[in-house]
Amino acid sequence: MITLKELAEKLNVSISTVSKALNGSSEIGEATVARVKEVAKAYNYKPNRVALSLKNSKTKTIGVIIPDILNHFFAKVLYGIEKESAKQGYNIITCLSNEVFEKEANSLELLANGSVDGFIMSIAQETQINKHTEHFKDILDQKIPILMFDRVADAIACDKVIINDFKAAYNATTHLIKEGRKNIILINNIDELSVGKLRAKGCFKAIEDAKYTKSNLTEIKIGKTTDLETEIETLFNKNKTIDGIIAIDNISGVIALNSANKRGCNIPKDISIIGFSDDNVLPFTSPKLSTVTQHSDAIGEASVKILVKRLESKEPIEIVTKTIDFSLNLRETTL
Numbered sequence: 001m002i003t004l005k006e007l008a009e010k011l012n013v014s015i016s017t018v019s020k021a022l023n024g025s026s027e028i029g030e031a032t033v034a035r036v037k038e039v040a041k042a043y044n045y046k047p048n049r050v051a052l053s054l055k056n057s058k059t060k061t062i063g064v065i066i067p068d069i070l071n072h073f074f075a076k077v078l079y080g081i082e083k084e085s086a087k088q089g090y091n092i093i094t095c096l097s098n099e100v101f102e103k104e105a106n107s108l109e110l111l112a113n114g115s116v117d118g119f120i121m122s123i124a125q126e127t128q129i130n131k132h133t134e135h136f137k138d139i140l141d142q143k144i145p146i147l148m149f150d151r152v153a154d155a156i157a158c159d160k161v162i163i164n165d166f167k168a169a170y171n172a173t174t175h176l177i178k179e180g181r182k183n184i185i186l187i188n189n190i191d192e193l194s195v196g197k198l199r200a201k202g203c204f205k206a207i208e209d210a211k212y213t214k215s216n217l218t219e220i221k222i223g224k225t226t227d228l229e230t231e232i233e234t235l236f237n238k239n240k241t242i243d244g245i246i247a248i249d250n251i252s253g254v255i256a257l258n259s260a261n262k263r264g265c266n267i268p269k270d271i272s273i274i275g276f277s278d279d280n281v282l283p284f285t286s287p288k289l290s291t292v293t294q295h296s297d298a299i300g301e302a303s304v305k306i307l308v309k310r311l312e313s314k315e316p317i318e319i320v321t322k323t324i325d326f327s328l329n330l331r332e333t334t335l
Contacts, residue, residue, distance in 0.1 A: 002043040011039055061091045062307060063116035065107050067099050067124050067151070072277075073250055073296050074122065077149065080300020081120060088308045090117075097124040105135040117311050118145040120303045123153060125224075129192050131155075147307045149299050151194055159310065160321040161303045165195045168292045168326045169202030172246055172274045173217070175328065177210045179272055179335045181244030185235065186219040187256060189228065189249040199248040199276070215244075228252060232259050243271050250277040257285055257333060273333040287332030299324050 008015045013032070021028045021036035028036075064081055066074045078094065085092050093116060095107035104124045111119070119139065126132075128151055136156045139146055147159040176184055186203050190196030200219060207217045218239070222231045232255050236242065245260075247253035253275020257267070265271050267287055276292045302322055310317060 002045050004045075007036075007040060007043065007045050010043070011036060058311075059115060059117050060089060061093060061116045062304070063107070063111040063119045063121075064092050064094045065097055065104060065119065065121035066094070067097050067122055069096055071250070073150075073294060076296040077122075077300040077303075080297035081304055082300075083297075084301040084304035088304060090304070090308065097127075099125040101126040101130065101132050105132075108135055108139050112139055112142060112144055116144075118147070118307050120147045120149065120300075120307055122149050123151040125193060128153070128194060145307060145310050147303050147310075149303050154194075157319055159306050159319055161299050161306065161324060162321065163294050163299070163324050163326045165198035166202040166205070168276070168294075168328070169199035169246065169248060170206045171202075171328050172292055173203045173206035174210070175330065175334065176244040176246065176272055176274065177206065177213055177215045179244070179268075181272060182215055183239070183241045184215060184217045184244035184246065185239060185242050186217055187222065187232065187235070187245060187247040187249075187252040188219055189222045189224070189247075189252050191221045196248060203246055203248075222252070228255050229259075232256055236260070236263060245271065245273045247273070247275045250275065253277060253289055253291065254285055257287075257289055261286075268333050268335050272335060274328075285333075290331045290334040291329050293327040293329050295324055295326065 004015055004018060008018045011018060017028060017032065018036055021033045022040060024033065062081075062085055064078065066078060068074055069078075082092055093111060095111070097104035097107065101124055104127055108119065133153055133155050136146060136153060136158070140156070140158065145158065146156070147161065148156070149161040152160045152162060173184065186200060188196055188200055191200070203217055207215055220235055222228060228251060232252065236259055245253070245256050247256055253273060257273050260267055260271055260273065267273065272290070274290045274292065276294070277289070302324060306320060306322060
């Protein structure tokens, strides 16, 4: 591959002239800029990004760390991150923690060694359960910014992008109460995560605030290693009077709907079901599942905008927490 020096020699101009021409400097005439770019293209010249990053102290690259690529929510956030990064002129390097603290910490350490300008991440389950935060502090101490989305560490002073999980669950439960549902089951498969705790609190607060109704809410906590289908089948066997279900992760709502269908329940006459999910599940459910939609691609886009603003600001800026709107989309599993 041709170097900048070799390109300058072929054009019989200085290295500085070639560099300025390739970067569109107004100091160089239009004819020279056109000639330099033409020859650079002919010889397939590519700038040395490592050298540029050393010179400018910028890599124009964002490190992204997500817990689970198979989870549609995180996949769609990643899509939003990639789309907005490209628009802003940034590349991304993506790492998976697979919900493991050590993998998360190693990814931060690896990419902080000059590979990226900042991080966008959602915390691994193991990290959050055990309240690990020192690895975040180490990165921030190196003046490398971190933006957290969805699962965040409250103890860490950094930018965050979230939805109002408490209010989303509150609104979903309130809808079931208004339908007249008396025996509501809360299926919680993410109890150990911050978002799971917030959603559960929102559900119970809605019951508490509905002072003139007699709706009951029972929380069923299901561990990550447990067979969800078996647990939800058992749930129906033990609770014959269920008439409402709130499933606060993106799988349990679909499984609950399938179980209700198998039992011949009239949905939504006999039972209403609301899940937390994006629209990826809708083509595969019958009837169409009512959901709290998190607008995950918007979370990704907002995360990039906030981080890039921080990276490119010449003055210190305040830490922000941005809340992305959610939607309660009532379809065929609710009245």
